[in-house]
Amino acid sequence: MHSILTFFNDHIQMIYIVILSIFLGIEVIGRVPSVLHTPLMSGANAIHGVVIIGAIIVTGKAQSDNYFALILGFLAVVLGTLNVVGGFVVTDRMLEMFKSKKKSPK
Amino acid sequence: MNISVLTLCYLVGSITFIIGLKMLSHPERARRGNLIAAFGMSVAILGTIFLYEDNDVHFLGNKGVIFTALVIGGIIGVFAAKKIKMTAMPEMVSLFNGMGGACAMLISIIEFNYQKSMAFNLGTGNVFTEVVSKGEILVIILGLIIGAVSFAGSMIAWGKLNGVIKDKIFKGQRILNFIILLLLVGTASVFVYVTPATSAELNNTVMPFTDGTYGTTAIVAVHLYIFYGVLALALLYGVMFVLPIGGADMPVVISLLNSFTGVAAACGGFLYNNQVMLTGGILVGAAGTLLTILMCKAMNRSLGSVLIGSFGAKAVSGPSKTTGGHYKEISLSDAAMLLGYANKVMIVPGYGLAVAQAQHTCHDLEKVLIEKGVDVKYAIHPVAGRMPGHMNVLLAEADVSYEKLLEMDTANDEFRTTDVVLILGANDVVNPAAKNDPGSPIYGMPILEVELAKTVIVNKRSMKPGYAGIENALFYQPKTSMLFGDAKKVLENLLAEIKNI
Numbered sequence: 001m002h003s004i005l006t007f008f009n010d011h012i013q014m015i016y017i018v019i020l021s022i023f024l025g026i027e028v029i030g031r032v033p034s035v036l037h038t039p040l041m042s043g044a045n046a047i048h049g050v051v052i053i054g055a056i057i058v059t060g061k062a063q064s065d066n067y068f069a070l071i072l073g074f075l076a077v078v079l080g081t082l083n084v085v086g087g088f089v090v091t092d093r094m095l096e097m098f099k100s101k102k103k104s105p106k
Numbered sequence: 107m108n109i110s111v112l113t114l115c116y117l118v119g120s121i122t123f124i125i126g127l128k129m130l131s132h133p134e135r136a137r138r139g140n141l142i143a144a145f146g147m148s149v150a151i152l153g154t155i156f157l158y159e160d161n162d163v164h165f166l167g168n169k170g171v172i173f174t175a176l177v178i179g180g181i182i183g184v185f186a187a188k189k190i191k192m193t194a195m196p197e198m199v200s201l202f203n204g205m206g207g208a209c210a211m212l213i214s215i216i217e218f219n220y221q222k223s224m225a226f227n228l229g230t231g232n233v234f235t236e237v238v239s240k241g242e243i244l245v246i247i248l249g250l251i252i253g254a255v256s257f258a259g260s261m262i263a264w265g266k267l268n269g270v271i272k273d274k275i276f277k278g279q280r281i282l283n284f285i286i287l288l289l290l291v292g293t294a295s296v297f298v299y300v301t302p303a304t305s306a307e308l309n310n311t312v313m314p315f316t317d318g319t320y321g322t323t324a325i326v327a328v329h330l331y332i333f334y335g336v337l338a339l340a341l342l343y344g345v346m347f348v349l350p351i352g353g354a355d356m357p358v359v360i361s362l363l364n365s366f367t368g369v370a371a372a373c374g375g376f377l378y379n380n381q382v383m384l385t386g387g388i389l390v391g392a393a394g395t396l397l398t399i400l401m402c403k404a405m406n407r408s409l410g411s412v413l414i415g416s417f418g419a420k421a422v423s424g425p426s427k428t429t430g431g432h433y434k435e436i437s438l439s440d441a442a443m444l445l446g447y448a449n450k451v452m453i454v455p456g457y458g459l460a461v462a463q464a465q466h467t468c469h470d471l472e473k474v475l476i477e478k479g480v481d482v483k484y485a486i487h488p489v490a491g492r493m494p495g496h497m498n499v500l501l502a503e504a505d506v507s508y509e510k511l512l513e514m515d516t517a518n519d520e521f522r523t524t525d526v527v528l529i530l531g532a533n534d535v536v537n538p539a540a541k542n543d544p545g546s547p548i549y550g551m552p553i554l555e556v557e558l559a560k561t562v563i564v565n566k567r568s569m570k571p572g573y574a575g576i577e578n579a580l581f582y583q584p585k586t587s588m589l590f591g592d593a594k595k596v597l598e599n600l601l602a603e604i605k606n607i
Contacts, residue, residue, distance in 0.1 A: 006241070007239050007244075010239075011241070014381075017384050017388070018388050021392065022391070028131070028393065032131035033131075033133070036495055037397065037488075037493065037495035038494065039130065040131065041199060041360070041361055041394070043130045044364060044389075044393050045364050046143070046202075047368075047386050048387055049147070050387065051206055051210045051370065053154045053380060054209075054380070057166065058217055058220070059168055059171060060158065060165075060172060062216070064167060069216045069219060072212050075175075076209045076216070077172055078182075079179070079206070079212070080179065081176050082179045082186075082205045083183075084151075085184055086182075086205075087199075088141075088147070089188065092141070094192075095136045097192075
């Protein structure tokens with residue numbers, strides 16, 4: 001218990017970031033029209049691909065003879081990249097169609 | 107120096123994520139917002155690879171492995187994202203989400219093994235500066251659980267949307283799920299409790315290991331077993347949690363799992379004191395949760411009932427509250443007549459249209475009708491299609507102009523002046539029971555009030571109830587006629603008939 005409290009104390013900045021980000025996250029998408037729900041979900045999906053940074057760090061830290069960590073790390077980076085790259089490209093594809101649509105009738 | 111440049115990179119990343127999400131909420135700026143977020147992500151990733159410094163390791167090693175993985179992942183990602191059909195988009199989002207969850211899960215596994223190996227290294231004379239607190243152990247296990255649930259759940263959701271996996275409902279499923287969840291939480295708590303923290307205070311409790319070395323921590327086999335036990339339970343829970351939920355309910359689940367993965371990423375942010383992971387993860391966690399709630403509201407479901415999968419169970423137990431009565435069928439040529447000579451036609455696209463991939467044919471029909479001087483518009487229910495907003499994407503893909511898509515409230519005002527409403531594979535979103543029948547499970551859900559129009563033509567494959575498992579009184583009303591068949595085939599035939607008029 002005590003050590004968990006210490007952890008909170010040591011990471012108080014982080015905790016502030018968490019709390020503010022929660023409100024920000026809600027505020028930022030609060031007024032999204034339902035038309036954009038799917039692209040928004042897809043875009044948010046790409047953003048949480050930021051987890052790849054953890055994968056890079058963990059792989060980079062691994063000793064070069066620690067094959068267990070290297071193989072899993074390699075996999076993690078591949079999966080993370082899929083999430084990031086795939087997510088952004090798919091979102092862009094969806095939004096591309098909206099854009100071309102807006103111009104033509106006017 | 108390096109590390110402060112990296113901090114700057116992370117700041118840029120965090121800001122672009124916020125701006126990106128913000129811009130994604132506006133139709134005109136959405137695309138740019140997406141690109142801005144992608145740019146920020148690249149900065150953060152490249153910065154990490156080249157500038158990250160550890161307490162003891164100066165720079166990250168294994169760059170070859172990292173770059174190979176980046177290239178492979180990148181190529182597959184672009185390829186998959188470019189190839190996928192627009193109708194299969196929900197599957198794709200689910201799949202990518204699962205990848206992110208798996209990534210978070212693997213990070214926790216590697217990190218835990220890393221900490222274990224560090225404990226052994228101490229005995230062999232290496233300088234051990236890593237301090238592991240209980241809090242970090244908590245974060246590792248949280249990342250593991252959330253990542254694993256998200257991964258397993260997304261894979262099941264993906265399979266369901268693909269039609270590979272069928273809904274599986276059996277008696278006592280809810281109780282079983284609850285037991286698994288309890289076990290999971292229990293085991294995880296035990297894990298956090300028994301796993302020793304490496305901190306300055308514990309440094310004097312040096313323990314001998316079997317191989318003759320010494321270490322300060324005693325992360326031993328038993329902790330590893332519990333760790334993998336937690337992993338197995340989390341994966342099992344992910345599967346069991348999504349399995350009973352109906353296919354059409356998947357959007358809510360995907361959105362929820364999406365926010366789970368965000369939280370898992372944020373756990374990584376805590377672990378590495380990494381602000382960009384933290385802000386990115388929490389932003390998505392919060393935004394995803396809100397989006398989930400918005401979707402639930404539109405379908406008049408509580409998040410709780412989605413979570414325990416009670417809807418599926420209800421659909422099985424009480425679908426047969428028959429309204430009875432007669433419905434009348436309409437022939438293709440009659441339908442073509444009605445549409446061809448109407449002044450104003452409103453098309454209500456639904457899940458059936460998405461499944462039949464009939465959006466292009468639908469647009470062709472619209473063009474032919476417009477040539478004949480008919481005013482054609484689309485009424486889009488917020489949850490039409492397979493995901494909120496999915497119908498808009500599908501119709502946009504088929505070149506339907508943006509202005510023709512009416513949101514629910516506007517559409518409801520226009521139904522009064524509409525001659526013919528053509529419903530394509532939609533059911534629950536036009537069910538008047540949501541307004542009239544307080545006993546109905548969908549009571550209170552906002553619907554498209556199509557019965558205000560003069561005539562209603564419903565295209566469905568059969569009289570089977572929709573995914574909510576309830577009868578639709580609309581089909582038995584005198585102004586409604588049924589046009590059975592697969593949406594695409596029916597539209598093609600209808601198109602030919604109208605051209606002949």
